[in-house]
Amino acid sequence: MAEGAAMQKFLQLDSDQMHNFDLDHGMSFIHDDDNLDTGLPFIHHVDSDQIIYHPRRRRAKYIGKYLVGDVLGEGSYGKVKEVLDTESLIRRAVKILKKKKLRKIPNGEQNVQREIQLLKRLKHRNIIQLIDVLQNEEKQKMYIVMEYCVSELQEMLDSVPEKKFPLWQAHMYFVQLIEGLEYLHGKGIIHKDIKPSNLLVTTDETLKITDLGVAEELDAFSKDDTCRTSQGSPAFQPPEIANGLETFHGFKVDVWSTGVTLYNITTGLYPFEGENIYKLFENIGKGEYTIPDFVDKSLTSLIRGMLDYEASKRFSIEQIKQHEWFRRKLPRTSEIVRFPPLSDGDHLRSMTVVPFIEDMLCGEPSEDEYENEDELLQFVPNRNNQITEQTLQNEIFEEPVPDPKHKKRKEKVSGTRRNKFNACTQS
């Protein structure tokens, strides 16, 4: 145990130093800390609920009025974290984008801007809803606040050995996917990256199409859906893109990717595979694929229609909706594939923000009451963030809440914090 305590102390010290050297990494250091925790043997003896009620190192932080919880996922652009709107108490997800990282990704910044512009205009049950966009110029970070979803289809597929859904469940998601896609196409938007990892599911099994980062909006005056660029995921690309055609019909690209998705979630397989992207594109370019025997006639005909080599013959959304399989009512015969539990074993996927609220409200009082009160004042979130997009220069409290036991750090952080709070009240 003595060793453990020493280790913990070392961790604290270490994070202190990191904090002093590089304020910009406040977020990642917290995370590093977490990872270390799970790797250390002495932690195994501690119950998970004990960890929740001893949130010493899980410090509350805000992005505007949003209290930040655990990481939900990670992409090339940055992390997605769960947040809680402290006014409405609605669970949300925030995509945290670092401009430095974004610049390294081809078209990174452009894609993000386009996604925000598109999402702002969209409102549909099956399209992810944009809630808020916040920026921190100082930190060169952007925060995209969106609806909270419990899981993505890919995560659910990965959680079962057969890597597929029972037919009725796949059907339930597919119907919603088509509804969302029809809405997008009606708005002249081609998603270009439909795949299970871009399809999210809410607590009530509503499917949400997400990630419009590579989507294209047709010009209002364009005669048809001709597109020239594609940045979607290779395995879901149609032959016209695999073959490198100059131009292609955008809507039919989405139909193809949706067809591959349907194939994937009902069979657990991919229609086209390859050791590398060249082999893969070669196979897609040939357009030859087989559908497993266990797939019934009706579904086979729908998949064949959606994966038609000729874009012009490929099903339209309207044809899909008219198709017999789409119109079927499938009984819930087999067990549903559930949302897999989180790493801490939580099957209910409860709020991960709660320990941070505890930290914020019930943190151990320090010996010096005066300073403690002062601190508490500073934790007040900015409550005037009703506008959808705004630039928060100094208002984002992203640093971890200072630990009262560590005087040195507290002084430093609460100094900057005070300035920030002033900036808040002035604006």
Place this chain on the structure above:
Amino acid sequence: MSFLNCGSTSSKVSELTHSSRRKGYKLQEKKRSRPHSRHVHDSKSISTVSTMIEFENDYQKYELLTVIGRGYNDAATVYLARHIPTGQQIAIRQTYLESSKIDLSVLQNEIVLCRQLHHESLLPLYTSFVHNNDIWTVMPLMAYGSCRDLIHAYFMSGLPEQAIAYILRDVLLALDYLHNRGIIHRAVKASHILIEASGQVCLAGMRNAYQMSRNGVKQKMAFDYPHTSKLLQWLSPEILEQNLAGYNTKSDIYSVGITACELANGYAPFSDMPATQMLLEKLNGIKPVLADSSTIAALSAEQNITDSGVPSDSGIDTVEANNSEKTGALGYAYNRTFLNTFHQFVDISLEKNPESRPNTASALNHPFFKHLRRKTTEALPALLHPVTPLSDVHVSKMPKEDPTVDDLGRDFEDLDMAVDWDF
């Protein structure tokens, strides 16, 4: 064909709002021509809910007398009005369709639901139609206003215990009716409990209701999060949790428990703290209690801690007012003792585990509701003395020729009761 009575009408309305951004004034013309075609078909589907009077979907049949309340983020105005053909007094709520603060689908939900429901303790909706840019909703006049109004008007430190028993009994009857139909009310609170001049108690606020059965399939659990943050204090822990466990009709029982405290104490529990702290307390199973001689010692001790330990910033404008109100109520609490059965009812309603809460049927059998008269109307008006309902006298004073509401509003500023319906 009233508004939202059939699918096509409602879709047209939302279509109009969608296109309004682009088409601008063209829309205005369209709308103006609309009501006429509407009224031609209208007469058939006039509601006769809870009354023999036919309320037409024609704005000319109603005389707006004075504003008696506002609601729905200020997009709705409630008028005291007169049905011209019969002379009956009614209430009309006008909701401005173009308001950015409202969600048409929510309004649609309310109207569609209300017109399917019929229970004496549920606020009926006689009819609704569109005139200019407003939806008019015709309802009975609830002359005592809401229970929140009663608290503001006279019962600052809480309503009489007997009155609360009658009110909650009727609310539970309404909930029993709703729950049997798979509907979760989700918005039980003092401002949604209205009382008619006769003493009839009506539950309003159906805008927030959630139907467990969708497309004929009954769901076991609901997951939808209510659209407004004005309900937070009354929402059950399981609704607030927003996890895969979901919630069901038992969440309304929790809201009844909170409302019981609100009616008895004069303020709703958790009104003195930030929303995040309220969430934490609810998730930790902390139960609010009735403030009386048996609980006051614990309550005051708790409040002292709260006062010194936690910043009193809840983001609610009324925090200070609430605090002073609360201190007053707490002082009063030393001199009163609620029935044990009332304490027990609140305690069991506020169980964190929904399974441990009673359902409406067993709640109605709770000893707290024994020995009540069968008809609330026979007892409640006397219990609410000295508050009197908005009476005819006020209306006869009004210049009937002049329908200008603003002028009338001025005439009515000296009404002895502030009726403030929170829809």
